[in-house]
Amino acid sequence: AQSVTQLDSHVSVSEGTPVLLRCNYSSSYSPSLFWYVQHPNKGLQLLLKYTSAATLVKGINGFEAEFKKSETSFHLTKPSAHMSDAAEYFCVVSDQLTGGGNKLTFGTGTQLKVEL
Amino acid sequence: NAGVTQTPKFRVLKTGQSMTLLCAQDMNHEYMYWYRQDPGMGLRLIHYSVGEGTTAKGEVPDGYNVSRLKKQNFLLGLESAAPSQTSVYFCASVKDLQGEQFFGPGTRLTVL
Numbered sequence: 001a002q003s004v005t006q007l008d009s010h011v012s013v014s015e016g017t018p019v020l021l022r023c024n025y026s027s028s029y030s031p032s033l034f035w036y037v038q039h040p041n042k043g044l045q046l047l048l049k050y051t052s053a054a055t056l057v058k059g060i061n062g063f064e065a066e067f068k069k070s071e072t073s074f075h076l077t078k079p080s081a082h083m084s085d086a087a088e089y090f091c092v093v094s095d096q097l098t099g100g101g102n103k104l105t106f107g108t109g110t111q112l113k114v115e116l
Numbered sequence: 117n118a119g120v121t122q123t124p125k126f127r128v129l130k131t132g133q134s135m136t137l138l139c140a141q142d143m144n145h146e147y148m149y150w151y152r153q154d155p156g157m158g159l160r161l162i163h164y165s166v167g168e169g170t171t172a173k174g175e176v177p178d179g180y181n182v183s184r185l186k187k188q189n190f191l192l193g194l195e196s197a198a199p200s201q202t203s204v205y206f207c208a209s210v211k212d213l214q215g216e217q218f219f220g221p222g223t224r225l226t227v228l
Contacts, residue, residue: 042222043219043221046217090158090159102213104149106158106159108158
């Protein structure tokens with residue numbers, strides 16, 4: 001079974017400084033990987049996804065992630081944090097289910113705090 | 117397009133009571149999912165459906181049942197609620213295996 005590990009449960013940055021949220025995955029083959037964001041008391045929104053095309057994936061709101069097979073990593077970055085980026089971020093791997101469909105396996109989440 | 121909607125948004129139950137959560141999507145998606153979110157655990161798959169009239173178990177199905185009588189609706193039922201089912205429940209749908217899963221806003225359920 002595939003799995004993801006988010007290495008930091010909480011990250012705190014100052015507004016205007018870079019963001020790095022770390023994710024490692026475990027997979028027996030080339031996976032589909034995603035980053036989702038969840039703002040307080042809201043649903044989940046897709047930031048970006050990797051599906052075996054370009055290894056550097058650009059997403060919404062200035063976020064990007066790089067798939068590194070040799071390191072089994074899919075870290076999320078942003079050059080300059082904004083107050084509105086404060087949220088919980090989930091690294092997710094997609095697995096095919098028996099009988100069809102695909103299952104998303106979520107990491108435990110990283111809470112991003114942005115300070116003035 | 118309303119996307120994925122969930123009703124109710126909040127509910128408080130007593131142990132042993134039953135209830136049904138409704139998920140509706142207006143995007144003509146084939147696949148629908150029910151997840152639960154608990155602190156520090158991410159989201160876990162309860163049940164899913166690959167099309168109208170089909171359902172299957174996810175990783176945490178015990179204590180829940182589902183039905184997909186219409187393509188646009190996916191119902192999650194709790195026959196006899198337990199405190200361990202206190203959670204936030206999210207429904208999601210996707211058009212095909214390569215697509216993005218769209219999530220509803222969630223239902224916060226408390227079982228006393």
